[in-house]
């Protein structure tokens with residue numbers, strides 16, 4: 001069997017053709033209500049398929065928030081499976097925002113669920129939490145490499161509480177150690193590696209204060225916090241000055257509130273994408 005095209009190569013191609021935007025699919029109860037949809041698995045299904053239709057050619061990748069499907073049990077997971085298939089058919093990459101992390105033997109099962117060709121939930125990438133130790137993520141990192149998929153490891157998260165764990169250690173911080181391990185993982189990549197990092201758009205000068213060099217990581221950088229959590233494209237361009245080519249700006253509620261009209265959703269996403277492209 002020929003080796004699959006690496007995730008970093010596929011993501012760069014999608015960013016070059018559609019722009020550096022990841023649209024989060026977060027079907028919160030309030031958004032479903034605003035869209036005139038019921039707060040049910042069927043409402044979540046219709047919501048998600050509308051986002052897929054609107055984002056074709058505008059977003060590089062879609063990020064369904066697994067928690068918002070999981071709350072409806074098996075019917076919610078069926079809606080998620082259909083969303084992932086629809087995105088694939090529309091040539092959109094998918095990043096399952098599941099934030100998995102466990103001891104290695106369990107991690108292998110999570111890796112199979114989200115990253116194996118045989119799984120109905122297989123996505124192009126999945127978010128991972130490294131707080132059981134970076135190496136505990138090994139089964140997912142390796143399966144992603146073998147299948148041409150990717151992982152995004154939480155580095156510096158967008159929420160204010162994140163610093164109480166991630167900044168601990170000063171110039172030898174927890175976040176710095178995670179980010180250095182990601183850098184080692186991507187060392188052989190020509191451009192983007194298959195191990196991405198989640199670094200919030202709201203982090204300001206934290207990387208400089210903690211002595212972290214994001215550009216050396218070759219990691220695709222997912223930057224939640226844009227829009228609803230208060231950060232702007234210009235904040236991202238300032239905080240990520242030397243690594244801006246790696247940035248995948250991501251926004252959920254701020255874009256989704258433009259629905260349910262497909263054209264209005266698309267126009268909103270296009271304007272966020274164009275702000276990201278214009279910010280330097």
Ligand SMILES: O=C(O)c1cc(=O)[nH]c(=O)n1[C@@H]1O[C@H](COP(=O)(O)O)[C@@H](O)[C@H]1O
Pocket residue numbers: 024026065097127156157158159198200224225226227228229250251252253254
């Ligand atoms: O991994 C994530 O995507 C993530 C990490 C992080 O540090 N902060 C963060 O907000 N997220 C997710 O990104 C999305 C942000 O949604 P909005 O605030 O509506 O744009 C949610 O699905 C969060 O779970």
